[in-house]
Amino acid sequence: MQTETKSTIRRRAFSAAFPRTIPILAGFLFLGISYGLYATAAGFAFWYPILMAVAIFGGSLEFVAVEMMLGVFAPVQTFVMALMIQARHLFYGISMLEKYKGTGWKKIYLIYGMCDESFSINCSADIPEDVDKGWFMFFVTLLNQLYWVAGTAVGAVLGSLITFDLDGLEFVMTAMFVVIFLDQWLKEKKHYTGVIGLAASAVCLLIFGADSFMIPTMMCILVLLTVFRKPIEQAGGLL
């Protein structure tokens, strides 16, 4: 191993990592392009979605951020929304405590770029013995982020050039959340948490109105999940 140069190690890790990310390539280009189009159709300059793709790097929240920037400035709601939408990353982190150990400076980037897709590859991949796991996970994370930023950039530039009617494109965000929600819903045997999410938001929307229902909704969800923890856990299917 000592005769191996650093570039050989990197090259081998890259060759092992790239094929694993190919399924993500298609998905991220598609969603990234949609996101770029969506943000520019909402009236933002092309660099806004690109900036968000790099800085936030979390698809769901990036869509929501565009919507929030169209409304009134609400920093507390923005931050709480970000925490709630991204809360699942806490659990990715917990699962990766062990795996990210000993990866040196790359660890910072691995954590920063830990989106759903990079997490699922890095968490489940059987990295071959002769491949450096730090560099493997680094390339998986980097490639996925590049796909997302590239897709977003293509969509954003197209969006600022396109002249045909993009009216209705904003529905891409709704469709995306419907699909993710449906996938989660189908995993649950009794659908308690899905119903809690829908019902709490619908009721709060009626009471507080479209501009200020999100914080009460998130509080209701946390309270309801805590109060009904027993039946929800007994119903099973939460994995």
Next chain:
Amino acid sequence: MMLTQQMITIGLCALGTMATRFLPFLIFSPKKPTPKYIQYLGHALPCAIFGMLVVYCLKSVSITAAPYGVPEAIGIVVTVALHLWKRQMLLSIAGGTVCYMLLVQFIF
């Protein structure tokens, strides 16, 4: 929203995201088991949150004035039907969106 407010909004989104990504590495140790309540929330939150986000997307739809949320309802039905049929995320999203765009551009 002014440019500064927009940048703060983006900054807060980035900060919130990074908080959720970095926090476990700062407070949990691989040796100590994660508190049960935290584990429970990890499994129970996502479905509820994505349900909330669906409602968030529809927050400005009026069901008391024309077109009474009909295009959104059709768009969602098409998205769900495609997804139950093929289970191809991208196909479901693209199909539902194109259907909605056609509806709002040509019919409603």
